[in-house]
Amino acid sequence: MFRFIHSADWQLGARFSQFGARASQLREARLTTLRRALDLARQQAVDAFLIAGDLFEDNQVDNALVTAVIDLFRERPDVPVYLLPGNHDPASGPDSIWERPAFRNAPSHVRVLTTAQALDLGGGVHLLAAPLHQKLSTLDPSLKLRDLAASLPSGTLKIGLTHGALAIEGKHQPNDFPIALDAASRAGLDYLAIGHWHSWISETDGGRIVMPGTPEPDRFDHERCGQVALVELAGPGVPAKVVALPVATLTWESLSFDFLSADASRSSLEHAFNALRERAATCVVRVTLKGNATPQGRRETLAWLEGALAPFFVSQRIDRTALALSAPELADLQHRHPLLAQVLNDIDRMEVLATGSGSVSLPPLGEGTGVAAVAPPTAPLSLAEAQRLLDHSRTDLASLKTEDFVLLRQVLLQTLQEVAP
Numbered sequence: 001m002f003r004f005i006h007s008a009d010w011q012l013g014a015r016f017s018q019f020g021a022r023a024s025q026l027r028e029a030r031l032t033t034l035r036r037a038l039d040l041a042r043q044q045a046v047d048a049f050l051i052a053g054d055l056f057e058d059n060q061v062d063n064a065l066v067t068a069v070i071d072l073f074r075e076r077p078d079v080p081v082y083l084l085p086g087n088h089d090p091a092s093g094p095d096s097i098w099e100r101p102a103f104r105n106a107p108s109h110v111r112v113l114t115t116a117q118a119l120d121l122g123g124g125v126h127l128l129a130a131p132l133h134q135k136l137s138t139l140d141p142s143l144k145l146r147d148l149a150a151s152l153p154s155g156t157l158k159i160g161l162t163h164g165a166l167a168i169e170g171k172h173q174p175n176d177f178p179i180a181l182d183a184a185s186r187a188g189l190d191y192l193a194i195g196h197w198h199s200w201i202s203e204t205d206g207g208r209i210v211m212p213g214t215p216e217p218d219r220f221d222h223e224r225c226g227q228v229a230l231v232e233l234a235g236p237g238v239p240a241k242v243v244a245l246p247v248a249t250l251t252w253e254s255l256s257f258d259f260l261s262a263d264a265s266r267s268s269l270e271h272a273f274n275a276l277r278e279r280a281a282t283c284v285v286r287v288t289l290k291g292n293a294t295p296q297g298r299r300e301t302l303a304w305l306e307g308a309l310a311p312f313f314v315s316q317r318i319d320r321t322a323l324a325l326s327a328p329e330l331a332d333l334q335h336r337h338p339l340l341a342q343v344l345n346d347i348d349r350m351e352v353l354a355t356g357s358g359s360v361s362l363p364p365l366g367e368g369t370g371v372a373a374v375a376p377p378t379a380p381l382s383l384a385e386a387q388r389l390l391d392h393s394r395t396d397l398a399s400l401k402t403e404d405f406v407l408l409r410q411v412l413l414q415t416l417q418e419v420a421p
Protein backbone atom coordinates (compact mmCIF):
# COMPACT_ATOMS: atom_id res chain seq x y z
CA MET A 1 0.00 0.00 0.00
CA PHE A 2 1.37 3.40 -1.02
CA ARG A 3 -0.55 6.55 0.00
CA PHE A 4 0.22 10.06 -1.12
CA ILE A 5 -1.14 13.54 -1.67
CA HIS A 6 -1.15 14.73 -5.27
CA SER A 7 -1.42 18.47 -5.83
CA ALA A 8 -0.44 20.95 -8.54
CA ASP A 9 -0.88 24.51 -9.76
CA TRP A 10 -0.34 26.40 -6.51
CA GLN A 11 1.07 29.37 -8.44
CA LEU A 12 2.43 30.92 -5.26
CA GLY A 13 3.34 34.55 -5.84
CA ALA A 14 0.47 35.16 -8.28
CA ARG A 15 0.19 38.95 -8.54
CA PHE A 16 -3.59 39.54 -8.29
CA SER A 17 -2.86 43.12 -9.35
CA GLN A 18 -6.56 43.68 -10.15
CA PHE A 19 -7.21 43.64 -6.39
CA GLY A 20 -4.85 46.51 -5.53
CA ALA A 21 -4.05 46.73 -1.83
CA ARG A 22 -5.76 43.40 -1.12
CA ALA A 23 -3.48 41.47 -3.49
CA SER A 24 -0.96 40.61 -0.78
CA GLN A 25 -3.74 39.02 1.31
CA LEU A 26 -4.78 36.89 -1.65
CA ARG A 27 -1.17 35.77 -2.03
CA GLU A 28 -0.96 35.06 1.71
CA ALA A 29 -4.10 32.87 1.51
CA ARG A 30 -2.26 30.51 -0.85
CA LEU A 31 0.47 29.91 1.73
CA THR A 32 -2.21 29.26 4.36
CA THR A 33 -3.69 26.64 2.03
CA LEU A 34 -0.29 24.99 1.47
CA ARG A 35 0.21 24.83 5.24
CA ARG A 36 -3.23 23.24 5.60
CA ALA A 37 -2.52 20.66 2.87
CA LEU A 38 0.83 19.73 4.44
CA ASP A 39 -0.83 19.34 7.84
CA LEU A 40 -3.46 17.08 6.25
CA ALA A 41 -0.63 15.04 4.71
CA ARG A 42 0.91 14.69 8.15
CA GLN A 43 -2.40 13.68 9.78
CA GLN A 44 -2.93 11.11 7.04
CA ALA A 45 0.65 9.89 7.53
CA VAL A 46 1.13 9.74 3.77
CA ASP A 47 4.25 8.35 2.13
CA ALA A 48 4.71 11.33 -0.17
CA PHE A 49 3.43 14.79 -1.07
CA LEU A 50 3.63 15.29 -4.84
CA ILE A 51 3.52 18.69 -6.53
CA ALA A 52 2.91 18.12 -10.24
CA GLY A 53 4.17 21.46 -11.52
CA ASP A 54 3.55 25.19 -11.10
CA LEU A 55 4.24 25.48 -7.38
CA PHE A 56 5.26 29.04 -8.26
CA GLU A 57 3.68 31.66 -10.49
CA ASP A 58 6.97 32.17 -12.31
CA ASN A 59 10.74 32.00 -11.92
CA GLN A 60 10.86 35.63 -10.76
CA VAL A 61 8.93 35.46 -7.47
CA ASP A 62 10.50 37.00 -4.33
CA ASN A 63 13.17 35.18 -2.37
CA ALA A 64 11.11 35.80 0.77
CA LEU A 65 8.32 33.67 -0.67
CA VAL A 66 10.72 30.88 -1.62
CA THR A 67 12.12 30.91 1.90
CA ALA A 68 8.61 30.85 3.43
CA VAL A 69 7.71 27.79 1.33
CA ILE A 70 10.91 25.92 2.24
CA ASP A 71 10.24 26.75 5.91
CA LEU A 72 6.77 25.16 5.65
CA PHE A 73 8.39 22.01 4.30
CA ARG A 74 11.22 22.14 6.87
CA GLU A 75 8.73 22.30 9.76
CA ARG A 76 7.24 18.97 8.62
CA PRO A 77 10.20 16.63 8.13
CA ASP A 78 7.89 13.61 8.23
CA VAL A 79 6.19 14.66 4.96
CA PRO A 80 8.47 13.76 2.01
CA VAL A 81 7.92 16.34 -0.75
CA TYR A 82 8.53 15.69 -4.46
CA LEU A 83 8.51 18.81 -6.60
CA LEU A 84 8.17 18.93 -10.36
CA PRO A 85 8.94 22.06 -12.41
CA GLY A 86 5.93 23.01 -14.59
CA ASN A 87 5.44 25.54 -17.37
CA HIS A 88 5.12 28.45 -14.92
CA ASP A 89 8.31 27.49 -13.09
CA PRO A 90 10.28 25.44 -15.66
CA ALA A 91 13.72 24.04 -14.92
CA SER A 92 15.09 26.36 -17.58
CA GLY A 93 18.66 26.74 -16.36
CA PRO A 94 20.67 28.88 -13.94
CA ASP A 95 17.96 31.56 -13.65
CA SER A 96 15.22 29.15 -12.69
CA ILE A 97 13.77 29.26 -9.21
CA TRP A 98 15.11 25.79 -8.43
CA GLU A 99 18.68 27.12 -8.54
CA ARG A 100 18.09 29.67 -5.77
CA PRO A 101 20.13 29.14 -2.58
CA ALA A 102 16.97 28.31 -0.61
CA PHE A 103 16.37 25.27 -2.82
CA ARG A 104 19.99 24.28 -3.05
CA ASN A 105 20.09 24.24 0.78
CA ALA A 106 16.65 22.64 1.18
CA PRO A 107 16.25 19.81 3.71
CA SER A 108 16.78 16.30 2.35
CA HIS A 109 13.08 15.34 2.50
CA VAL A 110 12.39 17.96 -0.20
CA ARG A 111 13.35 16.64 -3.63
CA VAL A 112 13.18 18.83 -6.72
CA LEU A 113 13.01 16.72 -9.88
CA THR A 114 14.66 18.97 -12.45
CA THR A 115 15.61 16.11 -14.78
CA ALA A 116 13.66 13.17 -16.19
CA GLN A 117 14.32 10.33 -13.77
CA ALA A 118 12.95 7.24 -12.04
CA LEU A 119 13.29 7.41 -8.25
CA ASP A 120 13.23 4.22 -6.21
CA LEU A 121 11.06 5.09 -3.20
CA GLY A 122 11.61 1.66 -1.62
CA GLY A 123 9.13 -1.16 -1.07
CA GLY A 124 8.83 -1.80 -4.81
CA VAL A 125 7.54 1.72 -5.56
CA HIS A 126 9.00 3.93 -8.29
CA LEU A 127 8.32 7.59 -8.98
CA LEU A 128 8.91 8.53 -12.63
CA ALA A 129 9.25 12.24 -13.30
CA ALA A 130 9.19 14.23 -16.54
CA PRO A 131 9.73 17.90 -15.60
CA LEU A 132 9.25 20.83 -17.98
CA HIS A 133 12.22 22.90 -19.14
CA GLN A 134 10.35 25.59 -21.07
CA LYS A 135 7.03 27.44 -21.19
CA LEU A 136 5.62 25.92 -24.39
CA SER A 137 6.10 22.71 -26.33
CA THR A 138 4.16 20.57 -28.79
CA LEU A 139 5.84 17.44 -27.37
CA ASP A 140 3.95 15.13 -25.02
CA PRO A 141 6.02 15.18 -21.79
CA SER A 142 4.67 11.76 -20.80
CA LEU A 143 6.65 10.10 -23.61
CA LYS A 144 9.72 10.34 -21.37
CA LEU A 145 7.81 8.40 -18.71
CA ARG A 146 7.26 5.57 -21.17
CA ASP A 147 11.01 5.40 -21.82
CA LEU A 148 11.76 5.47 -18.09
CA ALA A 149 9.15 2.80 -17.29
CA ALA A 150 10.54 0.48 -19.97
CA SER A 151 13.79 0.16 -18.00
CA LEU A 152 12.06 -0.85 -14.75
CA PRO A 153 11.19 -4.41 -13.74
CA SER A 154 7.56 -5.41 -14.18
CA GLY A 155 5.61 -6.05 -11.00
CA THR A 156 6.72 -2.79 -9.39
CA LEU A 157 4.33 0.02 -8.55
CA LYS A 158 4.92 2.88 -11.00
CA ILE A 159 3.74 6.43 -10.34
CA GLY A 160 4.27 9.01 -13.09
CA LEU A 161 4.60 12.75 -12.52
CA THR A 162 4.44 15.37 -15.26
CA HIS A 163 2.70 18.58 -16.33
CA GLY A 164 0.67 19.58 -19.38
CA ALA A 165 -2.73 19.78 -21.05
CA LEU A 166 -4.86 16.69 -21.59
CA ALA A 167 -4.87 16.17 -25.37
CA ILE A 168 -8.67 16.35 -25.61
CA GLU A 169 -9.74 17.20 -29.16
CA GLY A 170 -10.56 20.90 -29.46
CA LYS A 171 -9.81 21.59 -25.78
CA HIS A 172 -6.10 22.28 -25.77
CA GLN A 173 -3.54 24.37 -27.58
CA PRO A 174 -1.12 22.25 -29.67
CA ASN A 175 1.91 23.87 -27.96
CA ASP A 176 0.61 23.38 -24.40
CA PHE A 177 2.41 20.10 -23.61
CA PRO A 178 -0.38 17.80 -24.87
CA ILE A 179 -0.54 14.62 -22.78
CA ALA A 180 -2.04 11.59 -24.56
CA LEU A 181 -5.31 10.41 -23.02
CA ASP A 182 -3.83 6.92 -22.61
CA ALA A 183 -0.45 8.14 -21.35
CA ALA A 184 -0.60 6.10 -18.12
CA SER A 185 -1.64 2.75 -19.62
CA ARG A 186 0.68 3.32 -22.61
CA ALA A 187 3.64 3.62 -20.24
CA GLY A 188 2.44 0.84 -17.91
CA LEU A 189 1.94 3.29 -15.03
CA ASP A 190 -0.39 2.55 -12.12
CA TYR A 191 -1.09 6.25 -11.68
CA LEU A 192 -0.08 9.39 -13.56
CA ALA A 193 -0.09 12.57 -11.46
CA ILE A 194 -0.38 15.61 -13.69
CA GLY A 195 -1.07 19.30 -13.27
CA HIS A 196 -1.82 22.32 -15.45
CA TRP A 197 -5.56 22.92 -15.69
CA HIS A 198 -7.26 24.42 -12.68
CA SER A 199 -10.27 22.11 -12.41
CA TRP A 200 -10.36 18.55 -11.06
CA ILE A 201 -10.37 15.77 -13.71
CA SER A 202 -10.03 12.17 -12.57
CA GLU A 203 -11.69 9.92 -15.16
CA THR A 204 -9.01 9.93 -17.88
CA ASP A 205 -7.37 6.65 -18.94
CA GLY A 206 -9.67 4.58 -16.73
CA GLY A 207 -8.94 6.78 -13.72
CA ARG A 208 -5.16 6.33 -14.03
CA ILE A 209 -4.54 9.97 -15.03
CA VAL A 210 -5.57 12.60 -12.48
CA MET A 211 -5.44 16.43 -12.71
CA PRO A 212 -6.37 17.71 -9.23
CA GLY A 213 -6.85 21.38 -10.21
CA THR A 214 -5.62 24.33 -8.25
CA PRO A 215 -5.85 23.89 -4.45
CA GLU A 216 -6.70 27.58 -4.06
CA PRO A 217 -9.15 29.14 -6.55
CA ASP A 218 -7.71 32.11 -8.42
CA ARG A 219 -10.56 33.13 -10.70
CA PHE A 220 -14.31 33.58 -10.64
CA ASP A 221 -15.14 31.16 -13.43
CA HIS A 222 -13.26 28.05 -12.36
CA GLU A 223 -15.19 25.05 -11.12
CA ARG A 224 -14.11 21.96 -9.20
CA CYS A 225 -11.05 23.56 -7.64
CA GLY A 226 -9.82 24.06 -4.09
CA GLN A 227 -8.82 20.43 -3.52
CA VAL A 228 -5.87 18.07 -3.42
CA ALA A 229 -6.04 14.35 -4.23
CA LEU A 230 -5.44 11.73 -1.55
CA VAL A 231 -4.37 8.62 -3.46
CA GLU A 232 -4.08 5.00 -2.28
CA LEU A 233 -2.35 2.40 -4.43
CA ALA A 234 -2.78 -1.13 -3.08
CA GLY A 235 -0.32 -2.69 -5.52
CA PRO A 236 0.69 -2.99 -9.20
CA GLY A 237 -2.32 -3.22 -11.51
CA VAL A 238 -4.86 -2.42 -8.80
CA PRO A 239 -7.02 0.66 -9.59
CA ALA A 240 -6.12 3.73 -7.52
CA LYS A 241 -8.45 4.92 -4.81
CA VAL A 242 -8.63 8.70 -5.20
CA VAL A 243 -10.37 11.06 -2.80
CA ALA A 244 -10.65 14.84 -3.18
CA LEU A 245 -9.69 16.66 0.02
CA PRO A 246 -10.94 20.26 0.23
CA VAL A 247 -8.14 22.62 1.29
CA ALA A 248 -9.03 26.06 -0.12
CA THR A 249 -8.90 29.11 2.11
CA LEU A 250 -11.05 31.42 -0.02
CA THR A 251 -14.17 31.03 -2.14
CA TRP A 252 -14.85 33.21 -5.17
CA GLU A 253 -18.39 34.31 -6.00
CA SER A 254 -19.49 36.21 -9.09
CA LEU A 255 -22.85 37.98 -8.93
CA SER A 256 -24.66 40.49 -11.12
CA PHE A 257 -27.07 43.37 -10.92
CA ASP A 258 -29.18 44.31 -13.95
CA PHE A 259 -30.92 47.70 -13.94
CA LEU A 260 -33.42 46.27 -16.41
CA SER A 261 -34.98 44.46 -13.44
CA ALA A 262 -33.53 46.49 -10.58
CA ASP A 263 -35.94 45.33 -7.86
CA ALA A 264 -35.55 41.63 -8.66
CA SER A 265 -31.77 42.06 -8.98
CA ARG A 266 -31.57 43.70 -5.60
CA SER A 267 -33.60 41.06 -3.81
CA SER A 268 -31.67 38.21 -5.42
CA LEU A 269 -28.38 39.88 -4.44
CA GLU A 270 -29.63 40.35 -0.87
CA HIS A 271 -30.49 36.67 -0.83
CA ALA A 272 -27.01 35.74 -2.12
CA PHE A 273 -25.23 38.02 0.37
CA ASN A 274 -27.22 36.47 3.23
CA ALA A 275 -26.28 32.98 2.09
CA LEU A 276 -22.59 34.00 2.04
CA ARG A 277 -22.66 35.94 5.30
CA GLU A 278 -21.12 33.23 7.48
CA ARG A 279 -18.06 32.89 5.27
CA ALA A 280 -17.86 36.55 4.21
CA ALA A 281 -14.44 36.91 5.84
CA THR A 282 -13.01 34.33 3.41
CA CYS A 283 -15.04 35.25 0.35
CA VAL A 284 -13.93 37.13 -2.77
CA VAL A 285 -17.05 38.67 -4.30
CA ARG A 286 -17.54 40.36 -7.63
CA VAL A 287 -20.71 42.19 -8.61
CA THR A 288 -21.13 43.20 -12.24
CA LEU A 289 -23.62 45.99 -12.85
CA LYS A 290 -25.28 46.26 -16.22
CA GLY A 291 -28.28 47.80 -17.89
CA ASN A 292 -29.39 51.39 -18.22
CA ALA A 293 -29.81 53.53 -15.14
CA THR A 294 -30.55 57.13 -14.35
CA PRO A 295 -27.67 58.91 -12.57
CA GLN A 296 -29.66 58.86 -9.35
CA GLY A 297 -30.63 55.19 -9.63
CA ARG A 298 -27.01 54.28 -10.24
CA ARG A 299 -25.81 56.37 -7.28
CA GLU A 300 -28.33 54.77 -4.94
CA THR A 301 -27.46 51.26 -6.04
CA LEU A 302 -23.72 51.85 -5.71
CA ALA A 303 -24.18 53.29 -2.21
CA TRP A 304 -26.26 50.28 -1.18
CA LEU A 305 -23.69 47.89 -2.64
CA GLU A 306 -20.83 49.57 -0.81
CA GLY A 307 -22.46 48.78 2.51
CA ALA A 308 -23.58 45.30 1.50
CA LEU A 309 -20.10 44.34 0.28
CA ALA A 310 -18.23 45.71 3.31
CA PRO A 311 -18.16 42.41 5.30
CA PHE A 312 -16.48 40.48 2.48
CA PHE A 313 -12.76 39.67 2.44
CA VAL A 314 -12.35 41.20 -1.00
CA SER A 315 -15.03 42.73 -3.17
CA GLN A 316 -14.95 44.06 -6.66
CA ARG A 317 -17.53 46.06 -8.59
CA ILE A 318 -17.52 45.97 -12.36
CA ASP A 319 -19.71 48.82 -13.52
CA ARG A 320 -20.99 48.26 -17.05
CA THR A 321 -23.98 50.51 -16.47
CA ALA A 322 -24.98 52.80 -19.31
CA LEU A 323 -26.77 56.01 -18.52
CA ALA A 324 -30.45 55.92 -19.47
CA LEU A 325 -31.37 58.39 -22.19
CA SER A 326 -32.77 61.69 -21.00
CA ALA A 327 -35.98 62.94 -22.63
CA PRO A 328 -34.20 65.35 -25.01
CA GLU A 329 -31.67 62.65 -25.96
CA LEU A 330 -34.47 60.22 -26.75
CA ALA A 331 -36.29 62.83 -28.84
CA ASP A 332 -33.10 63.62 -30.72
CA LEU A 333 -32.49 59.92 -31.35
CA GLN A 334 -35.98 59.46 -32.79
CA HIS A 335 -35.56 62.55 -34.91
CA ARG A 336 -32.42 61.12 -36.47
CA HIS A 337 -33.83 57.59 -36.81
CA PRO A 338 -37.39 57.59 -38.19
CA LEU A 339 -37.54 53.80 -38.05
CA LEU A 340 -36.94 53.89 -34.29
CA ALA A 341 -39.66 56.56 -33.98
CA GLN A 342 -41.98 54.29 -35.93
CA VAL A 343 -41.27 51.28 -33.69
CA LEU A 344 -41.76 53.30 -30.51
CA ASN A 345 -45.01 54.67 -31.86
CA ASP A 346 -46.17 51.15 -32.67
CA ILE A 347 -45.33 50.06 -29.11
CA ASP A 348 -47.34 53.03 -27.76
CA ARG A 349 -50.25 52.16 -30.00
CA MET A 350 -50.14 48.49 -29.02
CA GLU A 351 -50.12 49.46 -25.36
CA VAL A 352 -53.27 51.51 -25.87
CA LEU A 353 -54.92 48.59 -27.66
CA ALA A 354 -53.92 46.13 -24.94
CA THR A 355 -54.46 48.14 -21.78
CA GLY A 356 -56.86 50.88 -22.85
CA SER A 357 -54.32 53.50 -21.81
CA GLY A 358 -50.69 54.09 -22.43
CA SER A 359 -47.54 55.80 -21.40
CA VAL A 360 -46.07 57.88 -24.16
CA SER A 361 -42.49 57.16 -25.15
CA LEU A 362 -42.10 60.55 -26.79
CA PRO A 363 -41.28 63.40 -24.47
CA PRO A 364 -43.17 66.64 -24.97
CA LEU A 365 -41.40 68.52 -27.68
CA GLY A 366 -40.88 72.18 -28.17
CA GLU A 367 -39.86 74.12 -25.10
CA GLY A 368 -36.50 73.28 -23.64
CA THR A 369 -35.67 70.28 -25.81
CA GLY A 370 -34.32 72.20 -28.79
CA VAL A 371 -35.52 69.38 -31.01
CA ALA A 372 -38.08 69.62 -33.72
CA ALA A 373 -41.18 67.42 -33.50
CA VAL A 374 -40.77 63.86 -34.73
CA ALA A 375 -42.62 63.03 -37.92
CA PRO A 376 -45.78 61.01 -37.15
CA PRO A 377 -45.74 57.30 -38.05
CA THR A 378 -46.94 56.35 -41.50
CA ALA A 379 -50.24 55.11 -40.09
CA PRO A 380 -51.50 54.14 -36.64
CA LEU A 381 -51.44 50.41 -35.90
CA SER A 382 -54.88 48.85 -36.15
CA LEU A 383 -56.18 46.23 -33.72
CA ALA A 384 -56.11 43.61 -36.50
CA GLU A 385 -52.51 44.44 -37.39
CA ALA A 386 -51.45 44.31 -33.73
CA GLN A 387 -53.06 40.89 -33.31
CA ARG A 388 -51.49 39.61 -36.52
CA LEU A 389 -48.00 40.72 -35.37
CA LEU A 390 -48.47 39.08 -31.97
CA ASP A 391 -49.69 35.82 -33.52
CA HIS A 392 -46.11 35.11 -34.60
CA SER A 393 -45.02 34.98 -30.98
CA ARG A 394 -48.24 33.24 -29.85
CA THR A 395 -48.94 36.17 -27.56
CA ASP A 396 -52.46 37.21 -26.61
CA LEU A 397 -52.80 40.99 -26.81
CA ALA A 398 -55.19 40.99 -23.86
CA SER A 399 -52.58 39.32 -21.63
CA LEU A 400 -50.10 42.22 -21.97
CA LYS A 401 -49.84 44.68 -19.10
CA THR A 402 -48.35 48.15 -18.75
CA GLU A 403 -45.16 46.70 -17.17
CA ASP A 404 -44.59 44.58 -20.26
CA PHE A 405 -44.51 47.68 -22.42
CA VAL A 406 -42.21 49.54 -20.03
CA LEU A 407 -39.85 46.55 -20.17
CA LEU A 408 -40.14 46.31 -23.95
CA ARG A 409 -39.05 49.94 -24.40
CA GLN A 410 -36.17 49.45 -21.97
CA VAL A 411 -34.96 46.36 -23.78
CA LEU A 412 -35.21 48.08 -27.16
CA LEU A 413 -33.30 51.20 -26.10
CA GLN A 414 -30.75 49.27 -24.08
CA THR A 415 -30.07 46.89 -26.96
CA LEU A 416 -29.68 49.83 -29.33
CA GLN A 417 -27.13 51.41 -26.99
CA GLU A 418 -25.22 48.16 -26.66
CA VAL A 419 -25.19 47.43 -30.39
CA ALA A 420 -24.50 50.99 -31.54
CA PRO A 421 -23.25 53.02 -28.59
Ligand SMILES: [Mn+2]
Binds near residue numbers: 088163195
Ligand atom coordinates in the same frame (compact mmCIF):
# COMPACT_ATOMS: atom_id res chain seq x y z
MN1 LIG B 1 0.69 24.89 -15.95
